[in-house]
Amino acid sequence: MKTLDVRRYEVLEVHGNAYERGFSYGMHHADRLKRLLKSHYDFYATYLNTSKAEALKQAAKYLQPVSDYSELVADEIKGTAEGAGVDVSEVMLIAAFNEVFYPKLGKNCTAFAVRGDATTDHLTYVGQNNDEGVNPWLDGDCTTLTRYVQTDAPNALIYTYAGAPAMMGINSSGLSVCINALVYKETGPGVPLLAVVREVLNQKTFDGALKEIERANRPYAINFLLGTPDGIMDIESYPDRVLTHSSDDIIWHTNHCLYSKGLRYENDEYRSNSVARCDRIESLLHSNNGKLDLKLLQSFLSDHENAPNSICWHVNPNKPTPKQVRTLDSMIYVPGKKEAWIAKGNPCQTAFVRYIV
Numbered sequence: 369m370k371t372l373d374v375r376r377y378e379v380l381e382v383h384g385n386a387y388e389r390g391f392s393y394g395m396h397h398a399d400r401l402k403r404l405l406k407s408h409y410d411f412y413a414t415y416l417n418t419s420k421a422e423a424l425k426q427a428a429k430y431l432q433p434v435s436d437y438s439e440l441v442a443d444e445i446k447g448t449a450e451g452a453g454v455d456v457s458e459v460m461l462i463a464a465f466n467e468v469f470y471p472k473l474g475k476n477c478t479a480f481a482v483r484g485d486a487t488t489d490h491l492t493y494v495g496q497n498n499d500e501g502v503n504p505w506l507d508g509d510c511t512t513l514t515r516y517v518q519t520d521a522p523n524a525l526i527y528t529y530a531g532a533p534a535m536m537g538i539n540s541s542g543l544s545v546c547i548n549a550l551v552y553k554e555t556g557p558g559v560p561l562l563a564v565v566r567e568v569l570n571q572k573t574f575d576g577a578l579k580e581i582e583r584a585n586r587p588y589a590i591n592f593l594l595g596t597p598d599g600i601m602d603i604e605s606y607p608d609r610v611l612t613h614s615s616d617d618i619i620w621h622t623n624h625c626l627y628s629k630g631l632r633y634e635n636d637e638y639r640s641n642s643v644a645r646c647d648r649i650e651s652l653l654h655s656n657n658g659k660l661d662l663k664l665l666q667s668f669l670s671d672h673e674n675a676p677n678s679i680c681w682h683v684n685p686n687k688p689t690p691k692q693v694r695t696l697d698s699m700i701y702v703p704g705k706k707e708a709w710i711a712k713g714n715p716c717q718t719a720f721v722r723y724i725v
Contacts, residue, residue, distance in 0.1 A: 372719040375712035377513040379525075379723060386440045389516060390447025394459075397512055398452040401530040404510045405458055408469075411504035415690045426468050427461035430560050430587075434460075437559040437584055440520075441533050441566050448531060462531030464560035466549060467588045476500075476693050478645045478679045479546045479593045479621050480653060480665070481600035486617035487660045494595035495700035496536065496546040497669050497715070498527075499681040501693050505529065508696040508713065513723065521570035525708055525725045527699065533566035536699060538708055540725045541572040542597045544701035548621050550589035551638065552606055558587030561605070568592065574601050578612070581605050591621050597704040604628070618653050622646040644677040662700065662709065669698045670716040680716050 380396050382389040394401065412418040435442040445463060449456040461468060476499035483492040500508075516524045522539040529535065538544040545568055547561075567580040577594055581603055592603040602619045604611040604627055611627040613619065623642040652668045653660070671679040681695045698715035701708050709720040 373713070373717060374719045374721065376721050377710065377712060377723070379513050379515055381515040381517060383517045386443035387447040389518075390444035391451035392447075393444075393512075393514060394448035394451025394454075396451075397530045398454075400506075400510065400512070401448075401452045401454065401459070401462070404462065404504070404506055404530050405454065407504040407506055408461060411690075423461060423468065424455075424457045427464055428457040429557055430460055430464040430467065431456065433557060433559045433585060433587075434463075434563050438563060438567050440570070441563045444533060444566070445563075452531075459531045460560075462529060463533055463562055465529075465532065466561050466590060467555045467558075476641070476645075476681055477548045477623065478649050478669075479548055479591075480649055480668075481546075481593050481595045481602070481619045482617060482653060482660050482665070483595070483600050484617045486653070486657050488658075489661065491702060491704045492544075492595045492597055492600060493660070493662065493665055493700055493702060494544040494546055494593060494600065495665055495669060495698075496548070496593070497679060497681065497695045497698045498536070499693055500696045501690065502683060503689055503692065505696070508694075511697060511712075513710070515725065518570075522572060523725055524569045525723060526566075526569060527697070527708075527710070528562070532562045534562060534569055535565060536701075537569050538701045538703065538706065538725055539569050539572075540706060542703035542706060543569070543571060543573070543577065544595040544703050545569055545577075546593040546699075546701070548591040548593070548623050550591055550604065550606070550623060550625065552589035555588045556607065558585040558607070561586065561588060561590040564605075565592075568594075574599065578603060578610075582610055591623075593619065593621055595701065595703050602627075618657065620646065620649045620653055622649070641677045644674045645679055648673050648679060662702070665700055666698075666709070666711075666715065666720050669700075669711075670714075672716070680714055682714065
């Protein structure tokens with residue numbers, strides 16, 4: 369059996385009000401955030417013909433919508449900027465990367481949620497691979513893991529890129545969140561969806577999470593895959609609609625719309641990538657229905673069938689630099705145990721390590 373590398377996250381713990389939590393986060397990750405910003409500026413100029421000034425002008429459009437949506441998230445972003453010693457629009461460039469940056473690129477994440485009779489222990493598991501471009505994301509050295517100790521909401525263990533409010537995570541009520549970027553015809557003004565993820569992770573129930581998603585003025589599209597000790601739910605959110613799907617046992621998702629017949633914005637090359645991974649994770653889950661456990665689900669995230677369009681994604685040297693993608697991290701959340709298992713890097717090479725909320 370292959371010996372896997374063990375790579376652990378340093379878990380930063382932040383306390384206080386929203387601004388104080390953001391300030392502690394920004395101060396701790398100041399170097400990482402500044403390196404990430406420089407990488408973005410270089411990437412925008414080289415590959416997207418966009419200057420630093422223009423990129424920040426686009427990012428600044430999302431500042432007021434965040435303030436209108438959530439004072440908490442706005443205060444955390446302001447605190448992050450001041451703690452790191454950068455302008456708040458620079459933090460917003462990362463916080464709103466899904467809207468400013470992603471419309472120009474493809475998406476690659478694979479996610480699932482299982483529970484009940486599908487698993488050997490009847491626990492809920494929510495997991496995904498976070499597949500991302502090597503550039504401008506510092507070949508994975510952009511990711512952080514933070515424990516938010518809060519008095520006004522459940523405590524939360526949040527995985528995200530330095531500067532982004534939240535991407536994936538689990539809170540002390542057991543609500544777990546994974547996301548898949550989706551394609552929509554264009555982006556517009558509104559609340560960056562990673563700000564919405566941050567508010568979702570302050571909720572205790574599906575109803576609360578869905579309310580936060582529905583009330584946001586959504587400028588783009590993202591899929592939320594949610595789990596609690598008692599259920600699993602998928603929410604495809606678009607600027608003009610929210611589509612929900614629940615199941616007693618198995619849900620899966622990649623990066624194209626599954627729940628609205630005829631809704632399609634993906635080009636054929638991109639869609640075939642997403643469909644290949646979607647079909648593969650569906651097959652793995654259903655063929656092992658009733659036998660699913662933590663180790664087996666971890667092995668699914670290491671799967672290389674249909675490479676290079678595989679669940680475990682490796683850099684394809686034949687692709688141009690802007691399209692060189694790999695699995696930065698792999699994660700599985702266990703709501704009933706309030707824990708996360710994260711492999712830092714490709715899960716075929718690095719071991720899953722346990723973290724608690």
